[in-house]
Amino acid sequence: MSQQAPNQPGTLPTPDSLVDIPRLITAFYSLHPDPEVPAQRVAFGTSGHRGSAFAVSFNDDHIAAIAQAIADYRRANIISGPLFLAQDTHALSEPAFATALEVLAANGIEVFVDDQLAYTPTPALSHAILTYNAKLNGGKTPSQAELASGASDGSMQWFASGARDGSMQWWADGIVITPSHNPPDEGGFKYNPPNGGPADTVVTQWIEDRANELISQKLDGVKRIAYTRALAAETTHRHDYISAYVNDLANVIDFAPLAGTTLKLAVDPLGGAGVFYWPRIAEKYKLGLEILNPFVDATFRFMTLDWDGKIRMDCSSPFAMASMIANKDRFDVAWACDTDHDRHGIVTRSAGLLNPNHYLAVAIQYLFTHRPDWKQNVGIGKTLVSSSMIDRVAKGLGRPMLEVPVGFKWFVDGLIDGSLGFVGEESAGASFLRCDGSVWTTDKDGLIMGLLAAEMTAVTGKDPGLLYNDLTAKYGSPIYQRIDAAATPEQKAKLGKLSAAQVTAKTLAGEAITTILTEAPGNHAAIGGLKVTTKNGWFAARPSGTEDVYKIYAESFNGQEHLSQIQAEAKALVTAAIA
Numbered sequence: 001m002s003q004q005a006p007n008q009p010g011t012l013p014t015p016d017s018l019v020d021i022p023r024l025i026t027a028f029y030s031l032h033p034d035p036e037v038p039a040q041r042v043a044f045g046t047s048g049h050r051g052s053a054f055a056v057s058f059n060d061d062h063i064a065a066i067a068q069a070i071a072d073y074r075r076a077n078i079i080s081g082p083l084f085l086a087q088d089t090h091a092l093s094e095p096a097f098a099t100a101l102e103v104l105a106a107n108g109i110e111v112f113v114d115d116q117l118a119y120t121p122t123p124a125l126s127h128a129i130l131t132y133n134a135k136l137n138g139g140k141t142p143s144q145a146e147l148a149s150g151a152s153d154g155s156m157q158w159f160a161s162g163a164r165d166g167s168m169q170w171w172a173d174g175i176v177i178t179p180s181h182n183p184p185d186e187g188g189f190k191y192n193p194p195n196g197g198p199a200d201t202v203v204t205q206w207i208e209d210r211a212n213e214l215i216s217q218k219l220d221g222v223k224r225i226a227y228t229r230a231l232a233a234e235t236t237h238r239h240d241y242i243s244a245y246v247n248d249l250a251n252v253i254d255f256a257p258l259a260g261t262t263l264k265l266a267v268d269p270l271g272g273a274g275v276f277y278w279p280r281i282a283e284k285y286k287l288g289l290e291i292l293n294p295f296v297d298a299t300f301r302f303m304t305l306d307w308d309g310k311i312r313m314d315c316s317s318p319f320a321m322a323s324m325i326a327n328k329d330r331f332d333v334a335w336a337c338d339t340d341h342d343r344h345g346i347v348t349r350s351a352g353l354l355n356p357n358h359y360l361a362v363a364i365q366y367l368f369t370h371r372p373d374w375k376q377n378v379g380i381g382k383t384l385v386s387s388s389m390i391d392r393v394a395k396g397l398g399r400p401m402l403e404v405p406v407g408f409k410w411f412v413d414g415l416i417d418g419s420l421g422f423v424g425e426e427s428a429g430a431s432f433l434r435c436d437g438s439v440w441t442t443d444k445d446g447l448i449m450g451l452l453a454a455e456m457t458a459v460t461g462k463d464p465g466l467l468y469n470d471l472t473a474k475y476g477s478p479i480y481q482r483i484d485a486a487a488t489p490e491q492k493a494k495l496g497k498l499s500a501a502q503v504t505a506k507t508l509a510g511e512a513i514t515t516i517l518t519e520a521p522g523n524h525a526a527i528g529g530l531k532v533t534t535k536n537g538w539f540a541a542r543p544s545g546t547e548d549v550y551k552i553y554a555e556s557f558n559g560q561e562h563l564s565q566i567q568a569e570a571k572a573l574v575t576a577a578i579a
Contacts, residue, residue: 314344351465
């Protein structure tokens, strides 16, 4: 009997394939970026700056420059409150944390770090920022528009207005050091402004430009003190992130139905930032919650390999989640979160690993029928590449829907003002309001999405997979898939600038085209690509920000054959448009 080749998708990695952590840390400190090489410059995408020390794209110089740029941005925009600093469990997060604190302390910034210098999930950071600002400022939180206008003209005069005593409002903001679910040799650095959510592109462009300027000047202008001095500085404070977050969870999750439940529940932190949160949650709310893999290992050797043979802590990937899927019958419902715990993956006996789009639809249906204190005009937010099942559920609920480009930043204002009750992305990121209809977090929260799966199973007697079957019986059963197609940089640039007039086709897969979008209908922001819809299907095409490909998202309510036809015609249509 032939033996399977090692390091196949869905299998555990061999020891020789694991990242060499000592060599990675050495590279972080010893390699220095060349500002003339584009791949070695600071580049903020939708989730901050990411890279690898081996590729000279995430090194000590980058972090020192970005931290100083953020200090300069705060000074220019009169952000005078504390900065909450968080890190996940990637190997590069710890040295990046030290470098950032050295720079922030040297700049005299009040910094709140975890009281155990441990790990902090992205949603816990967002929660800390919002909670601090709400207590200090009578509940007022700045919107994206206010932040963007301040960044563009170098001042934020609105910070000084509206204070109860007429004095400067000392807003807090934050930094989370994480590359999300990316491989173990990568690092990430993300800035969350005073609204607690992902920074707008106006803000990140300011920080990116200033950081690259500092790197080109060989860090002349970067203030820095030794790590021991930074930790002991009067401006560095210890903060109990875990208690603040865990003790507040009862205001966003209904734990009453779970009290004394006989449901078998499990969570796998995937070695991520929530590893110390789940035991506290289970203890406080008396959950019969089994915690799988309750340890941290920077090589992530316990992860099964993703589709391309790489380790990724991607809780929406059936390959990365192979171990949980294999054990689906052990639990009534189980879930996992990625490394910074802003994404979720739900595993049930009935369906195995739920497609993220399926769970978003189920969560919407459940929340809007089990949160009586939410206002009747509260709506739903989705990215335009998410499933149209969400549109049908929203219509069935009689709720307004906001469809926006890819990027969680587009949901921040709706969460702050309470006009959006639930917001989600097709990539398994979502958040929702507190039970009273006020904001919980303005960044994605994988913890509450996992706990919500337990809540709805206890309340309805059906796991999320069965609840999705109920939705398909009512609204139809869509098939959704994303594929990649090769494209040159020039073609990618053309795709990003397409106009609807450039698409001459009248039909798609045998159905009349009803809409051609290059702007999101919810906010008229450019989508950086194209979306074409018919009665029973649609596709969207966007250029990749990291590879020479474009992504085609497609969905059909008429079966696999119809989906394949949509994909083939979509590829031909886009190829003709960008030729």
